[in-house]
Amino acid sequence: MYTEASQSLKSVRDLIRFAVSRFQEANLVFGHGSNNAYDEACYLVLHSLHLPIHDIAPFADANLLPSEIARVLSVIQTRVETRKPAAYLTNEAWLGDFRFYVDERVIVPRSFIAELLRDQLAPWIQVPEEVVSVLDMCTGSGCLAIVAAEVFPNADVDAVDLSSDALDVAERNVTDYQLDNRVQLIQSDLFSNLEPKQYDIIISNPPYVNAESVDALPPEYLHEPELALGSGEDGLDATRVILMNASQFLIPGGLLIVEIGFNREELEVSYPELPFQWLDTASGDQFVFMLTREDLIDAGY
Known part of the structure; x- marks a missing residue:
């Protein structure tokens, strides 16, 4: 699935949609900075792309480089397979x-x-x-x-x-x-x-x-x-x-x-x-x- 995604997904919006689908499919549990699949997907995608995590609008439809897509998909896959909280994947937490x-x-x-x-x-x-x-x-x-x-x-x-x-x-x-x-x-x-x-x-x-x-x-x-x-x-x-x-x-x-x-x-x-x-x-x-x-x-x- 992730190989197919790397060949088909193009934009920030695409990656967020894919992440939400995978998170919900895997029945992930939230509560370490976000409380739902969409917010966590936005955070992980934007953080992985070194984009401002509080402002998705300017970047939602930006096309991404293959290396950027691969990096984001790796984070999404790790979150699903290890069930580690997002904060441990990014090494940051916010209050x-x-x-x-x-x-x-x-x-x-x-x-x-x-x-x-x-x-x-x-x-x-x-x-x-x-x-x-x-x-x-x-x-x-x-x-x-x-x-x-x-x-x-x-x-x-x-x-x-x-x-x-x-x-x-x-x-x-x-x-x-x-x-x-x-x-x-x-x-x-x-x-x-x-x-x-x-x-x-x-x-x-x-x-x-x-x-x-x-x-x-x-x-x-x-x-x-x-x-x-x-x-x-x-x-x-x-x-x-x-x-x-x-x-x-x-x-x-x-x-x-x-x-x-x-x-x-x-x-x-x-x-x-x-x-x-x-x-x-x-x-x-x-x-x-x-x-x-x-x-x-x-x-x-």
Whole structure:
């Protein structure tokens, strides 16, 4: 089929149509930057041709060189046959306007916290310039730490992860953004290796997939580090450690912001004494909670 395609397809539009057909035929799963076959086809075709990924119109009917067609078809075939997320094929992922290097040492960035950070955590942070210290727990590629450093211009950011491989990727991204003097990378199993210090804000997108869901993950997700996905039987093991320790690392009035996926009901049942404030994101208000230091202390944490 791919040999026939290389002889028959001529334009960008042709290649996108072909990719959508192959992706749907193969029942690919999306969720690593796009949520449907068409958007992913557009991204992979345009990226492979070194064209702007957000503007297809000027190029849709452009005829392509045989070598360009071969390059794109190779990417399409690899996506179908390996089921690797597109981000691992292009070595890039986007959070809004922020671009990050990624490979299979880190989970593909996709955090609702990034959306909240882009608004500088308004209205809970009234003067962004007064934020001077941020902790990003489970930093992975360093994406949230970098966004935090960009939106809070006077803040130093500590970015923590257990995986040395992930921290190697984070180091590359921190250097790409020229933030080496403001973002410190720390290898630690959650808080266990941190020096005593208090932060204005702690953010975390920890592992939160429960055991049943881990067992049912489609092939695309199995390319991601297992360490970054599962967190015990109910998906809350890491979150429990964060709740138990965060107050010691927050200034008075400091904020704890944690993403927990689809575990809201389980979390609220487990911690009825905590006044979780659920933050609105584009996909709803069930994915990210906020607590203050005082909320945690009043509940005995």
